[in-house]
Amino acid sequence: MYLKVAALLCVLAVSCAGGSDSAELEALREEVASLKATTTAPTTTTAPATTTTAPATTTTAPATTTAHPTTTAPPTTTAAPTTVAPTTTAAPTTTTSTNCVRLTDFQDPAWIIVNDGVMGGRSEAQGVIEDGVLIWTGTIVTTGGGFSSIRGPVDGEFAGATSLTLRIRNDGRRYELLVDDAFDERGRVTHYNPIETIGGAWQEISVPLTEMEARVFGNPVTADPFAPELATQVGVILADGMDGEFQFEIDWIDACP
Numbered sequence: 001m002y003l004k005v006a007a008l009l010c011v012l013a014v015s016c017a018g019g020s021d022s023a024e025l026e027a028l029r030e031e032v033a034s035l036k037a038t039t040t041a042p043t044t045t046t047a048p049a050t051t052t053t054a055p056a057t058t059t060t061a062p063a064t065t066t067a068h069p070t071t072t073a074p075p076t077t078t079a080a081p082t083t084v085a086p087t088t089t090a091a092p093t094t095t096t097s098t099n100c101v102r103l104t105d106f107q108d109p110a111w112i113i114v115n116d117g118v119m120g121g122r123s124e125a126q127g128v129i130e131d132g133v134l135i136w137t138g139t140i141v142t143t144g145g146g147f148s149s150i151r152g153p154v155d156g157e158f159a160g161a162t163s164l165t166l167r168i169r170n171d172g173r174r175y176e177l178l179v180d181d182a183f184d185e186r187g188r189v190t191h192y193n194p195i196e197t198i199g200g201a202w203q204e205i206s207v208p209l210t211e212m213e214a215r216v217f218g219n220p221v222t223a224d225p226f227a228p229e230l231a232t233q234v235g236v237i238l239a240d241g242m243d244g245e246f247q248f249e250i251d252w253i254d255a256c257p
Contacts, residue, residue, distance in 0.1 A: 100165060100254035103157050103234065106134045111152035111235075119217075121145015134250045136236070142243050147218070149178065150248075151235030158228035161255035163208045170248040172199020174240040177207045181230040189214050191226040195236065202251070228255075 104111075106129050113136070116123045125138025125148040136150045164177065175195045183189075191212035197203055214223035218239065234253070238246055 100256040101157050101161070103154070103164070103253040103255050104152060105252040106132050106250065109134060109152060111150055113148065113150050114235075115148045116141075116145025119145055121147070123148045125150070132251070135247070136249070137245070137247045139245050140238060140240075140243055142241060146241060147237060147239035148246070149235050149237035151178070151233050154179075154231040154234050156229075158209070158231035158234075158255050160257050161209060161228045163206050163256050164234070165204055165206050165254045165256050166195070167202065167204050167251035168195070168197065168249060169202045169251075170197055170199055171246055172197070173238060173242070173246055175248060176237050176239070178233075178235045178237050179209065179212070179226055179231055180233040181227045182232050183224060183227050183230055188216050189221060189223045190216070192237070206256070 109129065111127065111134065113125050113127055115121065115125055115138075121144045122141040123139060123145055124141075125136060127134060127136045127150055129135070134150070138148050140146060140148060158179075166177075175197070176192045177195055179191050180189075181191075191214055193207050193209075193212045195205055195207055197205055209226055209228050212226050214221050214226075236248060236250070238248070
């Protein structure tokens with residue numbers, strides 16, 4: 001387009017110099033003027049280019065709002081339940097009798113497990129302490145034996161006692177309390193009394209230290225009564241003649257007059 005305008009201008013100049021007809025010159029001038037008018041119009045097309053950049057700046061705004069979902073911190077409150085359960089289990093470790101002597105609450109126990117392996121049996125057991133509670137579990141196998149026991153030392157705490165109070169929970173099987181004393185004429189005699197419980201719930205059970213059955217290696221014998229002031233050992237035994245798993249928990253044991 002610009003070349004055409006230039007060419008017409010040259011023709012117009014030559015025509016003017018050569019003395020061309022005025023009508024012809026006037027026609028050339030009008031054509032040049034019209035061409036100039038059309039060539040200047042495209043300069044207005046630059047304006048829309050400046051307006052197209054505006055939408056680009058507005059599209060960035062939504063991106064900044066997407067950061068708000070990072071405020072999902074409230075799930076950190078789910079840690080609270082972990083502090084509740086352990087604190088409630090230790091509360092019932094007190095006895096209602098002020099005349100009893102606390103034999104053990106299993107804070108620093110020295111108890112051992114004695115199974116029927118001493119006579120060739122295959123029963124198994126283990127003991128753990130959780131929050132001051134002794135948890136004794138295992139499996140009784142009656143073939144070749146058929147018992148498991150857990151026992152701890154006694155050193156004078158039974159003096160004057162006529163019964164033991166135990167806070168226990170078990171599975172409802174037939175457990176027995178066992179005690180030994182240092183009466184010289186007794187030999188290997190151990191005394192037993194049943195622990196009467198209902199399985200599944202914590203209970204405080206009183207077991208008398210009188211009228212106990214004397215046995216040697218599980219066999220009843222005739223012997224002098226148990227002497228609490230000479231007690232050397234206390235424990236619990238399961239020998240109910242049944243195969244299978246068992247669980248017995250002890251919170252504390254008190255010797256009571």
